[in-house]
Amino acid sequence: xxxxxxxxxxxxxxxxxxxxxxxxxxxxxxxxxxxxxxxxxxxxxxxxxxxxxxxxxxxxxxxxxxxxxxxxxxxxxxxxxxxxxxxxxxxxxxxxxxxxxxxxxxxxxxxxxxxxxxxxxxxxxxxxxxxxxxxxxxxxxxxxxxxxxxxxxxxxxxxxxxxxxxxxxxxxxxxxxxxxxxxxxxxxxxxxxxxxxxxxxxxxxxxxxxxxxxxxxxxxxxxxxxxxxxxxxxxxxxxxxxxxxxxxxxxxxxxxxxxxxxxxxxxxxxxxxxxxxxxxxxxxxxxxxxxxxxxxxxxxxxxxxxxxxxxxxxxxxxxxxxxxxxxxxxxxxxxxxxxxxxxxxxxxxxxxxxxxxxxxxxxxxxxxxxxxxxxxxxxxxxxxxxxxxxxxxxxxxxxxxxxxxxxxxxxxxxxxxxxxxxxxxxxxxxxxxxxxxxxxxxxxxxxxxxxxxxxxxxxxxxxxxxxxx
Numbered sequence: 001x002x003x004x005x006x007x008x009x010x011x012x013x014x015x016x017x018x019x020x021x022x023x024x025x026x027x028x029x030x031x032x033x034x035x036x037x038x039x040x041x042x043x044x045x046x047x048x049x050x051x052x053x054x055x056x057x058x059x060x061x062x063x064x065x066x067x068x069x070x071x072x073x074x075x076x077x078x079x080x081x082x083x084x085x086x087x088x089x090x091x092x093x094x095x096x097x098x099x100x101x102x103x104x105x106x107x108x109x110x111x112x113x114x115x116x117x118x119x120x121x122x123x124x125x126x127x128x129x130x131x132x133x134x135x136x137x138x139x140x141x142x143x144x145x146x147x148x149x150x151x152x153x154x155x156x157x158x159x160x161x162x163x164x165x166x167x168x169x170x171x172x173x174x175x176x177x178x179x180x181x182x183x184x185x186x187x188x189x190x191x192x193x194x195x196x197x198x199x200x201x202x203x204x205x206x207x208x209x210x211x212x213x214x215x216x217x218x219x220x221x222x223x224x225x226x227x228x229x230x231x232x233x234x235x236x237x238x239x240x241x242x243x244x245x246x247x248x249x250x251x252x253x254x255x256x257x258x259x260x261x262x263x264x265x266x267x268x269x270x271x272x273x274x275x276x277x278x279x280x281x282x283x284x285x286x287x288x289x290x291x292x293x294x295x296x297x298x299x300x301x302x303x304x305x306x307x308x309x310x311x312x313x314x315x316x317x318x319x320x321x322x323x324x325x326x327x328x329x330x331x332x333x334x335x336x337x338x339x340x341x342x343x344x345x346x347x348x349x350x351x352x353x354x355x356x357x358x359x360x361x362x363x364x365x366x367x368x369x370x371x372x373x374x375x376x377x378x379x380x381x382x383x384x385x386x387x388x389x390x391x392x393x394x395x396x397x398x399x400x401x402x403x404x405x406x407x408x409x410x411x412x413x414x415x416x417x418x419x420x421x422x423x424x425x426x427x428x429x430x431x432x433x434x435x436x437x438x439x440x441x442x443x444x445x446x447x448x449x450x451x452x453x454x455x456x457x458x459x460x461x462x463x464x465x466x467x468x469x
Contacts, residue, residue, distance in 0.1 A: 011091050011308030016072075016084035016301035020294055023071060024061040033291075034065045062295050074292045075285050084301040091308050092224055093235045094251070094269035096277050101296040102289050103264040104218050104254040105131040111214050111250045111268060113283040114276070116141055120180035123168060127158055128185050128216050136183070144168060144179075150348070155339075155359040156388045157190040162199060162350050169208045181212045186234045186251075187220035189386060190393060191357025193229055195350040197237040202350070204244055211246045213237070221267070222258035222398060223354075225311030226319065232352060238271025248272040250280070258397055261303035265296045314398040318356045321405045322396040328409050329360055332416060337361045356396040360412075363390040365419045366453070367460045372415070374465070380411035418468045431469045434459050441466075 028038065035041035039060040042048045051060070064071075072079040081099070089097035100107045112135040116122065122141040124132065127148060136143055146165055148158035172178050182203075187193050196215055203210070215234035223229040230236075234251040241247045249271040256265045268284075270276055307314075326338045339359050362372050369387040376382040386393035394408065432442035441456070442448060460466055 011087055012305045014301050014305045016080040017298045019071065019080035020062050020298045023064060023066065032065055037064045059295055064294055065291065081297060088267060088304045089269065091304060092269055094238065095271050098268040098280060098284055099297055099300050100266040100268060100288060101264060101292040104252050104266040106287060107252040107266045107268050108132050109135045110280065110283045110287050111252055112136060112139060113287060114279040115181050115212050115214055115250060117180050121172065121177055123179045123182045125160065125184045127188060128183060129218060132183055132216060154361050154388065154391045155190055157192055159192055159348055159351055161347060162202060166203060166206055169203055169210065173207060173209060179210045181214060182210050183214045186215050186217040187223065189219060191354035193232055193352045193354050195232040195352065196234040197240065199350050200237045201240055212248045215249065215251045217251050218254040219257050221253040221255050222315055225307055226315040235269050235271060241271060248276050255300060255303060259303040260306050261299035262296045265300045318396045318398055318400060321400060322356045322358050325405055325409060326358055332413065333364060358394045358396065359391050360394065361391045366457050370463060371460055371465060375415060376411055382408055382411050433467045433469065435465050435467055
């Protein structure tokens with residue numbers, strides 16, 4: 001893969017990370033809080049070694065609580081934190097960005113608090129994350145749900161129809177009770193990507209008067225650097241304010257899901273006026289922990305700089321590796337085994353597929369997806385999270401390189417080779433042992449009949465491991 005990296009730019013500067021590195025070099029005696037900072041409370045502890053192994057000296061030294069002029073204020077930043085947030089806003093194309101160290105669950109709560117009116121009518125995409133559902137309930141919102149109109153029985157991928165979205169919005173307009181807020185998912189876990197700028201334009205051009213949109217883009221931060229997806233990203237919808245100046249768009253991102261930052265590192269981007277910025281700032285002050293993690297903040301700064309410097313290169317690699325994997329698996333298991341489920345582009349004109357999310361149907365292997373998942377982990381050190389009854393989802397994020405992709409395919413080849421022992425009536429060359437109880441079902445030289453194959457399938461569906469030795 002010969003992909004040229006972009007030249008160094010101002011976006012790749014790391015003011016927050018630099019400030020924290022410099023601060024961590026100082027031998028500070030803090031009489032404020034955080035006894036663990038710089039490892040002082042564990043210097044003579046018998047647990048010191050475990051702390052060092054898990055966290056490392058540099059992490060311990062950077063996990064400080066120094067605010068104000070000596071570093072910066074998280075809630076009222078003017079120095080390093082503020083500079084890092086401004087660089088993030090500029091890179092993603094937002095009017096402003098807020099860092100969050102309590103996860104996107106809290107980011108969503110902050111956004112709802114800033115946008116949702118008491119007892120206001122809200123249109124909510126039913127496939128949104130639970131945090132949005134719970135938060136709207138706490139605000140006593142009058143919620144109408146946009147229901148999925150299509151689902152794939154193999155991958156359990158869901159989509160709603162843009163036409164139904166428009167119908168619901170226009171019906172609310174006709175009732176003279178328009179939606180005060182529309183909440184949509186931009187990118188699903190399974191890889192459904194919606195054209196958010198196109199959808200918002202579609203609504204506004206067809207009579208919608210709603211001007212407040214909250215877009216859950218938890219899985220989509222890296223899409224801004226993917227050639228085929230960046231035009232679909234939520235912050236791009238902010239450009240519509242040239243024609244609809246009252247438009248307010250808030251976008252939440254679980255940055256750690258697709259960028260090189262620590263767990264719970266999240267960003268809130270907004271496109272709107274100063275009043276929207278003020279409301280978001282007040283909401284963050286109300287809901288965010290008053291003890292934000294400095295290492296998490298610095299990791300956001302570093303991750304943003306990395307994407308500015310090499311994001312397009314990394315996303316191009318991920319896309320190419322996923323495409324190569326699809327070809328290999330298609331040849332191994334059959335073309336219908338990869339990314340099953342088709343939908344009409346006429347019915348879903350604003351829906352696209354994330355090329356880095358690959359769903360593999362393993363039904364022909366005669367084993368449950370749960371067993372396949374556990375076998376990948378126990379035998380090959382390959383971890384996957386999302387499975388259905390018959391499919392496994394592989395996420396080719398920027399941390400997957402050529403070596404990891406090759407290892408994954410080799411693992412699947414090995415599993416397939418072992419499964420071929422029972423592919424047709426034959427004499428077994430080894431043992432087939434359900435565990436528990438660990439008693440051989442088939443021994444070397446035994447004829448594998450159709451009845452035995454069906455029994456193996458039944459055992460596997462029950463969740464019992466079947467080993468081939």
